[in-house]
Amino acid sequence: MTPAALSRLRLTDFRNFETLDLDLDTRPVCLSGPNGSGKTNILEAISLLAPGRGLRGAESEEVLRREGDAAATAWAVYAEARDTGGDTASLASGLLEGGRRQTRMNGKPGSRAALSEFLPMIVLLxxxxxxxxGPRADRLKFFDRLVSASDPAHGETLTAYEKLRSRRQRLLERGRADPHWLSALETDLAGHGVGLAAGRLAALSRLQDAIDTAQDDVFPKADLALSGLIEAHLAEGAELRDAEDRLADAFAEGRDRDAAAGRTLTGGPHRSDLTARHRGKNQPAGRCSTGEQKALIIRLVLAQAQSLATGGHRMPLLLLDEACAHLDAERRAGLAAAILALGAQAWLTGVEASLFSSFGxxxxxFSVESGAVQAVA
Ligand SMILES: Nc1ncnc2c1ncn2[C@@H]1O[C@H](COP(=O)(O)OP(=O)(O)OP(=O)(O)O)[C@@H](O)[C@H]1O
Ligand SMILES: [Mg+2]
Structure with missing residues (x-):
């Protein structure tokens, strides 16, 4: 299957770009330039081709180009990408005059699922x-993004779970909620919760396989695990129905405590964590050096890309912001080799062109300077 790759990228009034028009082939794209030149903005623009808030989680108005007190009234990102058969598809996203955000694929409104099928992306910031x-919640969010890349339904289950969880929390905090109503809600919540946990476990096992079978030894192998009430229950071989009943019971028992705490202390999948051990060093990832942690997270990203392709999905676009920071020369060369071996169109940023020299x-x-981009021979 053809890897996801952009053949053209056009920006209009997006952050510090008045206009940008890049013609591309399927090779990786290296963007170098000084701080504040617009490198991350380009990756953000690509991430906004999918519905949602992009890699910075920005409001649509925030990315409108501003200059002094003046701001543009509409922004647009337009891209062309090659389809499996070699045909070109067009992708467009933007804020229309009048304040409406739109995402389009081949001129029609594009759903998140269609987009992530056609142009899967993995982001490393x-x-x-x-x-x-760092904080557990950030780790879980990062992992859920990885899971959603191979299983778009995961993101929808997560949104549904979080909506139900805050509805239950509001009802509990208001008091005097009808217990039958609460039970029905908690059953629904538990169903989504177990779906989440099961999706995470399946993705984790695919990811671990890809890590274990990786050919290079530049990036360290990690042993991954998910901790969480339901994940543990399922990992022991529990049936989904059992796990749902157990989680619904836990929610029912936890009502008073959750109401008093003002947050859901009951151990649903919102309280799970992803843990990783550096296999070579036999120590938790959190205790490794800065460069070792960077190498571990790059290993995860590369393995996820590989496992997507092995699982019959398209090789994703890799948006790697400052991926080379903290990497020594050998690891930078290893990263280039790994990306080339995957055949992915990776978009890399860095402050020096020399960081990408091993790509040749x-x-x-490209060099980026104050919102202008030039091809480097
Ligand atoms: N809405 C906006 N309108 C105009 N300029 C903006 C807007 N939002 C951000 N910028 C500016 O865009 C510039 C480039 O930002 P960007 O984050 O892309 O830089 P960068 O090249 O990634 O730099 P670094 O190497 O420091 O990460 C910054 O100076 C930022 O202030
Ligand atoms: Mg940047």
């Missing part, structure tokens, strides 16, 4: 460098 040492002419190199 500088803040992920400390993912394993196997990548497309």
């Amino acid at each position: 500088p803040e992920h460098d400390r993912l394993f040492a 002419d196997r990548a497309q190199h």
Whole structure:
């Protein structure tokens, strides 16, 4: 299957770009330029081709190009991507005059599922460098994004679960909720919760397989695990129905406590965590050095891309913001080799062109300067 790749990217009034028009082939894209030149903005624009808030979680108005007190009234990102048969598909996203956001594929409104099927993306940001040492919720969010890349329904289940969970919480905090009504809601909540946990476990096992079978030894192998009430129950071989009953019971028992705490302390999948151990060092990822943690997270991203392709999906676009920061020369060369071996169109950013020298002419190199982009020979 053809990897996801953009053959053209056009921006209009997007952040610090008045206009941008790039003609591309399927090779990886290396963007180098000084701080504040617009490198991350380009990755953000690509991430906004899918419905949602993109890699910075920005409101649509926020990305409108501003200059002094003046701001544009509409922004647009337009891309062409090759289809499996070699045909071109057009993708467009933007804020129309009048304040309406639109995402289109071949001129028609594009659903998240269609988009992520056609143009799957995996994002790695500088803040992920400390993912394993940082807050649990960030780690879980990162992992859920990875799961959603191979299973778009996962994102929808997560949204449904979170909606039901806050509805239950509101009812509990208001008091005097009808217990039958609450029970029905908790059954529904448990159903979505177990779906989430099962989706995560399946994705974790595919990811672990891809890590274990990776050919290179530049990036460390990690042993991954999911901790969580329901994940543990399912991992022991419990039937889905049993797990749903158990979670619904836990919610029913936890009502008073959750109401008093003002948050859902009951151990549903919102309280799970992803843990990783550096296999070579036999220590938790959170205790590894900055560069080792970066190498581990890159291993996860590469393995996820591989497992998507092995699972019959398209090789995703990799949006790797500052992926080379904290990597020594050997690991930078290893990253280039791994990306080329995957055949993915990775978009990499960095402050120096030399960070990408090991790609040679196997990548497309561009320099970015104050919202203008130039091809580098
Ligand atoms: N809505 C906007 N309109 C105009 N300029 C903006 C807007 N939002 C952000 N910018 C500016 O865009 C510039 C480029 O930002 P970007 O994050 O892409 O830089 P970068 O090249 O990734 O830099 P770094 O190497 O520091 O990460 C910044 O100076 C930022 O202030
Ligand atoms: Mg940046």
